[in-house]
Amino acid sequence: MKVDYLIVGAGFTGVTxxxxxxxxxxxxxxxxxxxHIGGNxxxxxxxxxxxIHRYGPHIFHTNSKKVFDYLSRFTEWRPYYxxxxxxxxxxxxxxxxxxxxxxxxxxxxxxxxxxxxxxxRFGYGARVAILRLREEEDPDLKFLADYVYxxxxxxxxLKQWGLRPEELSPSVTARVPVLVSYDTRYFQDxxxxxxxxxxxxxxxxxxxxxxxxxxxxxxxxxxEGEVRFDRLIFTGPIxxxxxxxxxALPYRSLRFHMETLRLPFFQSVAQVNYPNEHAYTRITxxxxxxxxxxLPHTTVAFEYSEAYEPGRNEPYYPVPKDENEARYRKxxxxxxxxxxxxxxxxxxxxxxxNMDQAVARALELFEELTHA
Numbered sequence: 001m002k003v004d005y006l007i008v009g010a011g012f013t014g015v016t017x018x019x020x021x022x023x024x025x026x027x028x029x030x031x032x033x034x035x036h037i038g039g040n041x042x043x044x045x046x047x048x049x050x051x052i053h054r055y056g057p058h059i060f061h062t063n064s065k066k067v068f069d070y071l072s073r074f075t076e077w078r079p080y081y082x083x084x085x086x087x088x089x090x091x092x093x094x095x096x097x098x099x100x101x102x103x104x105x106x107x108x109x110x111x112x113x114x115x116x117x118x119x120x121r122f123g124y125g126a127r128v129a130i131l132r133l134r135e136e137e138d139p140d141l142k143f144l145a146d147y148v149y150x151x152x153x154x155x156x157x158l159k160q161w162g163l164r165p166e167e168l169s170p171s172v173t174a175r176v177p178v179l180v181s182y183d184t185r186y187f188q189d190x191x192x193x194x195x196x197x198x199x200x201x202x203x204x205x206x207x208x209x210x211x212x213x214x215x216x217x218x219x220x221x222x223x224e225g226e227v228r229f230d231r232l233i234f235t236g237p238i239x240x241x242x243x244x245x246x247x248a249l250p251y252r253s254l255r256f257h258m259e260t261l262r263l264p265f266f267q268s269v270a271q272v273n274y275p276n277e278h279a280y281t282r283i284t285x286x287x288x289x290x291x292x293x294x295l296p297h298t299t300v301a302f303e304y305s306e307a308y309e310p311g312r313n314e315p316y317y318p319v320p321k322d323e324n325e326a327r328y329r330k331x332x333x334x335x336x337x338x339x340x341x342x343x344x345x346x347x348x349x350x351x352x353x354n355m356d357q358a359v360a361r362a363l364e365l366f367e368e369l370t371h372a
Contacts, residue, residue: 004026005029036200055316061354083269283302342369
């Protein structure tokens with residue numbers, strides 16, 4: 001078998017590249033060792049008819065019109081604003097921590113004073129990273145920063161990453177801001193939607209091209225000798241590709257416990273975080289994501305974070321630390337020595353991409369490949 005491109009990995013990055021290259025007249029083989037397409041964004045109906053995300057909740061949001069318009073060719077969308085609560089001192093309060101959260105936790109007098117200082121210092125609508133807020137000298141703002149850090153941020157970070165917030169890159173800590181507004185949406189992006197029929201249906205349409213062949217349950221090295229190709233695009237772990245030449249890059253993994261309950265709804269919003277109580281980090285209620293309000297029962301996922309161990313679980317998140325970035329740079333130098341091999345995606349680039357960022361990266365690489 002002869003193809004122009006062998007693409008390893010059938011997640012957002014690999015599938016986007018496959019579709020674009022096939023549409024440009026290239027013959028493409030996509031290989032994935034899992035038994036399904038879609039990578040970690042894969043969804044499926046459970047035995048009770050609830051559309052679940054097997055690898056945890058995936059909420060589509062983006063400010064990129066280019067990415068949104070591109071994916072809109074393959075799906076209809078359902079408008080969806082993600083709402084998240086956290087249990088803080090026994091109360092369910094909105095996340096990100098906002099002026100609404102302030103009102104839910106503090107007396108009116110204290111909340112009035114803190115709101116006035118936040119708006120005066122940062123401006124209404126600002127997003128202030130918690131570690132940035134901790135640098136403030138004003139005693140009230142410092143009190144608030146320490147409160148949020150201790151009750152919302154620190155415990156969740158320790159459970160999610162196995163590290164203290166200060167040990168992680170600012171790119172991670174910036175994801176959990178204090179929001180100086182009453183907007184209780186978890187994201188404030190221009191486009192906030194969910195694929196009407198789910199992510200797997202979206203991926204199927206993207207791969208439905210005569211120039212694309214897909215091989216599942218296969219390691220790419222098993223087919224390397226059977227398939228001739230001009231170029232290889234690798235979206236798996238870059239350290240694995242090079243046989244861990246410079247040592248393993250750390251990743252975090254996840255474990256899920258699913259339960260179907262004879263209840264119309266289990267919780268007030270799609271996602272409830274537990275920064276301090278319990279071993280799990282959060283509970284997701286899928287029918288709130290999918291709009292299946294008509295079902296008389298509901299399926300929820302209890303999510304546990306754990307270290308990645310090759311062969312035992314799946315790599316989800318690169319761990320953004322300076323020392324890990326230095327090791328990744330060594331692999332990047334190895335990659336630059338190779339001709340006709342390209343790395344992309346969350347694992348290939350060792351970057352904590354959102355879905356829209358993975359698609360944007362794939363579209364960017366496609367432009368490089370076709371205009372080189």
